[in-house]
Amino acid sequence: MxxxxxxxxxxxxxxxxxxxxxxxxxxxxxxxxxxxxxxxxxxxxxxxxxxxxxxxxxxxxxxxxxxxxxxxxSLNGWKKIAYEVVRDQYDNCIVVCNMENIDPLSLRTGESIVVAPSQTLSSDEYNLLRSVSIKVVRYLRIIGACNVQFALNPLCIEYYIIKVTSGLSCSSTFVSKATGYPLGYITAKLALGMSLVTLKNSITNQTCAWFEPSLDYVTIKVPKLVIKNFIRRSDGSKISSKL
The missing domain is CATH 3.30.1490.20 (ATP-grasp fold, A domain)
Known part of the structure; x- marks a missing residue:
């Protein structure tokens, strides 16, 4: 980086x-x-x-x-923001969706409530992280879906890249359901050498894959936790739940 x-x-x-x-x-x-x-x-x-x-x-x-x-x-208390980016071999890139963990960074995403699109970012923060996500995916020359995660200081515009996951990730299903964008289908076609410009969205059958979804609603993912498996203790950064 x-x-x-x-x-x-x-x-x-x-x-x-x-x-x-x-x-x-x-x-x-x-x-x-x-x-x-x-x-x-x-x-x-x-x-x-x-x-x-x-x-x-x-x-x-x-x-x-x-x-x-x-x-x-230690970035405990910082915001956790993620962008789902798709790129083809011709360097065409789109951002399908961005997500925000309601809980601060110290909590694992699998155990946190996630909202799409983000709700607390300013326009400057949103567009800055969007641009960085695309820059990272292009630099790494990733073809298909890629999830770029950031830690964002809640008090100022300061951020770190904390994780880049190429291919389909645990967030891909959530993004596909939230946006109606078939990430699995599109990623498979891009791996075969097809272009975002020529591919059609298999769900809408009208828009092309190059079209970025525009959400006028909010989607929330809430984890289902088995409370009886939690150990009642706090040991710093130790993982105490067994899910």
Whole structure:
């Protein structure tokens, strides 16, 4: 992403307390701290200040033969925004829809309420992230559907690219139902070398695939959670639900 001057979340890999402190100072508190390949969120947490980071690293060191940690900027409380982009081999791009998690970034999308289109973005924020989404997909030369996710500061226009998923993702079904745009069908045809300009929308049978859906309504996805599987505790960044 640095080639196209776009920002991803700052991070560092460390193997000692000294390196951890230096990395956290460079990134800026608060920071997420997690061991390499943690299972279920174990050996992970959030350090708001230097002392909490020292305590966490010391605790992990006491139980691990080799200290290997990833430290990245904590974005808890930021907005999570996603854009569903489609591109063909001729570099034609459209944005099918954008989505916004009602819950802040620290909650997983699968356990969060999602609304399409976004409801709290200003015109400047919407168009900025839309342009960045298209730029990212074109830079990566992705053909077909692609989901680009952002963390957006709720207090100012500051963002990070947090995830890019090429092909059909867990959001594709929601987007297709919300917009009437057949992402699976279009993606398959584009993989065969067809163009967005010549393809027809198989649902409307009138508009071409190059036409961006315009929504005058709101669609909401609400997760179905089995409450009895939740463990009543809060352990920082650990995953405590079993869905």
């Amino acid at each position: 640095t080639d196209i001057r776009e920002k991803t979340v700052p991070y560092g890999t460390v193997s000692s307390l000294k390196e951890a402190l230096e990395s956290a100072e460079r990134i800026g508190y608060p920071v997420n701290v997690r061991a390499f390949f943690p299972l279920g969120g174990h050996k992970s947490g959030v350090a708001d200040v230097r002392k909490e980071l020292i305590d966490f690293v010391t605790s992990v060191s006491a139980h691990s033969p080799k200290l290997e940690l990833i430290i990245d900027k």
